[in-house]
Amino acid sequence: MSRFDLIREPWIPVEGAETPDVSLLDALVQAHEFGGLALADPLQAVALLRQVLLPVLFDATGLPTSEDEWAERWSRGKIDGEVVGRYFEKRSDRFDLFHSVQPFAQVAGLRTEKNETKPVSLLLPSAATGNNVPLFSARTEAEPPDLTPAQAARALVAAQCWDTAAIKSGAVGDENVRGGKTTGNPVAPVGQLGVVVPLGATLFETFMLNTPIVRQGVKPGDQPQWMASPARPEWKTRPATGLLDLLTWQARRVRLVPDEDADGSVVVRRVVLAAGDRLSVIPAEEPHTAWVMVKKPRAGQPSNRPLLHRPGREPWRGMAALLATKEPTAGNESSSRLLGQVAILCDEGLLPTDLRLQVLTVGIQYGNQSAVVEDVMLDLMPLPIAALPPDSEPRRLLLQVADQAEQMRIAANQLGDEIRRATRTEALPWDKGQRLGDTLVHELTPLVRRLLAGLQREPDRVDEANQAWRAAARACALAAAEPLLNAAPPQAFFGREAQNGWAHRLNLAEAQYRGRVADILGYPRKQKTRSELGSGAPA
Template sequence: MKTPEFNLLEEAWIRVLKDDCSEEMVSLPEAMIHAHEYRDLCGDTPEQDMAVLRLLLAVLHTIFSKMDEDGQDNVIDTPTQARKRWRALWEKGYFKEDVIRTYLEKYHERFWLFHDQYPFWQIPEAAVGTEYTVAKLNGELSESGNKVRLFPLCNGIKKQEMEYAAAARWLLYVNAYDDTSAKPKGKGLPSPGVGWPGKLGLIAAVGDNLFQTLMLNLTLLKDGRSLWEGEDKPIWEREPSKKERQEIAVPDNLAELLTLQSRRLLLKRDHNKVVGYYLLGGDFFDKNLAYAEQMTVWREVKEKDRKFFTPRRHDPSRQMWRDFGSIFVESGSNVRKPGVVSWYDTIATEMQWKIRPIRFRIASVQYGDKDFFVNDTFSDSLAFQGELLLQMSRPWQSRILDEINKCEEVAGAIGMLEGNLAKAEGRDADIVYAKELFYDRIDQPFRRWLMEILPETDDISKTCKKLDEIIQMVGKELGEEMVSNAGEAAFAGRMKDDVYYASPEAYNWFLGKLHKIYH
């Protein structure tokens, strides 16, 4: 077969969404050079888009940490310089073509998808690893020899072969989210866990177009405050490691972290199609204290002699707005905001943005037992006025958290009502479903309410009262439906554990609980 073949700097492989809602495939440089003309990435899944976004950010961070917006050598050495560099790029409104191409062309040989020595994000030595088919490479299928999807999105020939462009996208996906099912070839080697992004609760800021999205996530300062310690060294500027399952130190530069070789991979091709791949475990590090990562939500961990933060995966059963406090509000030492959120605080202050909507997107892969296989994928987004994130909006942040807590209390009351009605009917309760039904009904009203808040002009009490009325109405309507559906048996009621349960009493208790929550 021809080698080298399919250079990612020349071939079209990244899928983007245009302003007219049509899709287009472009090369790696074009995705950045024309980013201001595209609405967004438009890959096969939101999780794949996150992997592609991280690659684009690695390129941009490597360039603009060392050069100014016009491509002149000028290494960032102060926080003030970083903020000014970002502002100059933002106000230009696009990335200069010669700056992007001049940098990437220096590493042209490292971007061949198929190459005897340096296949992109792969190593030839991976050929001794576990062999998988295209059905495992395709994240929409995620099949292995031991697990076949009953209702796959792709069938027939698409489960047997793949075009080079699609294989390039899914290569990034597998490196990011691969499960733990592969067995090591060497003896006594530690488990690297899933791919690094698979360990995270991924989050990214979203702008009006792809250029803005890239810029909003281009964290030239770590956590919006401090300089990066090391010089950017993305995977194409380094000699790829050939060791299987290698524990490394947490990278001190963003480009290396964004292009972490979580898996040693090698694509397998036949007749100009990819038909499978080989895999070995790759680089990994302790996820605790890995604060260089800018695109994850965090949770606090307390041990006997210390406390620290570790990445928190998203819970697919929770709407994103329910985690507003743990993502967007640094209310104390027990909360750590994602780096991209802190970075937004910094640039919004620098730009003196007032009324400006911002949207954040989350995505994650859900794994089965011990991360041994992929169960499902999950994504969500949340939009609101960016001013809510700033220091001046602390009173608003506090009241929003209060409103979310009230919703949690109403959900708990709905669950209790379901439990009491089940006892009155003589059936098993489905409390989880009852709560999910409530959250489903208030989901869009809450999102609209949050988006419509104008912190500088709106009255906090009046705005919150408006939401309170909506939530109480939804809660009462759902409670009435539950009582009605319980039927005559529940109305008559029954004794259980020396307590009499009946739907009228259950509903009256529920109304009393609602009144207590909101008055």
């Protein structure tokens, strides 16, 4: 019989280790030695953190019930290896990927009425399967990959987080099956979020930054999926019992089918995947998303819902929501629970102000009734911890920068529209074509990242950072318009007269744009002359 011990076999990709993958035990006990989870596949990285690493840590050590208790754990600098070791000793049979009775995150003996299996690519959003055919896929469904047990384990937990919706195979023993299938399946719970994960300089810091303070501790009856009775094919719609149940939510019933390769090694080519439990509501305990308040929620639904990432929109443009750690924004958006906690810890002096905090944002755009993956949105940006308290100067600067960038985007789009009017061409629809404002925002992104990194290192130099941003953004805004102005046809110089008497000409459009940029960013500071500096000073 096949066996793969997730506790001791290497399968978790980390940065800074001697080998690409480490075991679950080493990932926890040596977390202070690793730079963090490897982010080559961000969907799997988020799934490993949520479905395995954090729940094991919380179940083994408990949750901190106060800021002081959290700070005490932070000050230790590493995880207690003896506590984690004893935890695994008592539960070693629960972490076998191919266990005959309770395989990890699976249902033993799961099968369909006709004993059908599917290619293991069904677990991989980036692989071709059924009607999910990524544009640049190197394989077809007829050529499924051969996954090692380590790869299969990562794909398994990722599917429990991100799997697509729609029809699933009907499992024997599931009374909800109709015609050999189940319908109406939602996407897996994490796919319903705009994921926001705080990351530290080491894997240990990442674990701590993702450890919520829960005053009452773990709720009675709350436990991770591997501590429950062996899973069965049937499923139901229900709320999460608590944080551990939520993080290890079994959104699908799965069985990996191990096979033997030509060299005798174990590979996984086939899988059985059926409907799993449906989360009735995303609870307020959800730590990895920002929120937006719904003015008129449906009956039985909470007033807050997860704030999803918008395709094509850089996360820094939503800075107001990320920094809304105390009060919601004008659009009723609030930061994530974990970033709000970091703000409190920083305000109480329990975290260093030069902490190298980064924010990983991940989201999936589903298409065709959420049955296929259209796009994966990913970004990793530095976030100055000094900007999280609500009244800080770095926070005010970052909100100002995001607002100025949005105003410049609008001004650039207006310039493009005005040039098209001058040539008697219809303006581009807002949702079609490459607009100048989008190009400008793309050019501004490196500047914003540089600003974030600089404030992270030296949060006291806000005025200098502000002046440097304004100068760089002004140059960027003017440079971005040059290609469009230079490419304007001759008739744009002559323009045309509108019915209201307003003239649409290239020179007027350029002057208006320059004026708007100056209104947004201010005018460049005048350089002092030699006489103003003094006779003995260099100009």
